[in-house]
Amino acid sequence: MIKISRISKIFPIFPALFCFSCSTTTKSDVESYQEVLAECIKERDFHTQLYIFPETIEGLEVTKFVFSNTTDLFNGSWLMYLDIKWDEEGFSKEISRLDEVKAVYKTGDVKPIIKFEEKSLYLSISKDNRYEYALYNKESYEIVYVSNQLYDWKDTPVKEEHILPGVTIPKELDDGNNTYNMYYRYEDGVGWEVVD
8 A cells, every 4th residue: 555645755746736737817807808708709618609698898887797717737617707787778688689599500409598587597508517697687787697617606706696596497408407508419428519
């Protein structure tokens, strides 16, 4: 049996290598939103196309914007968090846009965003520690957009009231075990991404 102290003598670089390979990027300036959005959509390790997020936020009342990415040797954690207060007309148009969000695959298959009206929620991902959704408030005209891949909620700036509430995926849309990912379709255990 090899003792732990002997392993650390044999492989002293492993802990250091692991720690030095970690890096976190964070942005919160509204001016960087469109650039960050475009980069995230292209980033294959952030397994989403971010369809729920507005293409531009220019001229809008942004209460909060945070982008964060932590990479290490094995995977990456990603977060997009956007809180917008709309005027009445803009809110109505944005809700109409969200109603129409869907992923259309090259095969012709379509996976829609799921609307939970009783929770004021649009859901595009809830699977494998990946979450993407928009929460809306009809009284304040506020819409919060969140995409969280692998971050523990307590390690994010997402307000507690903006963390995804529990939902039951409709049976006809369930990817299995009460999960859903609009950007992937599954056949016989194989997943196909919308951009494939």
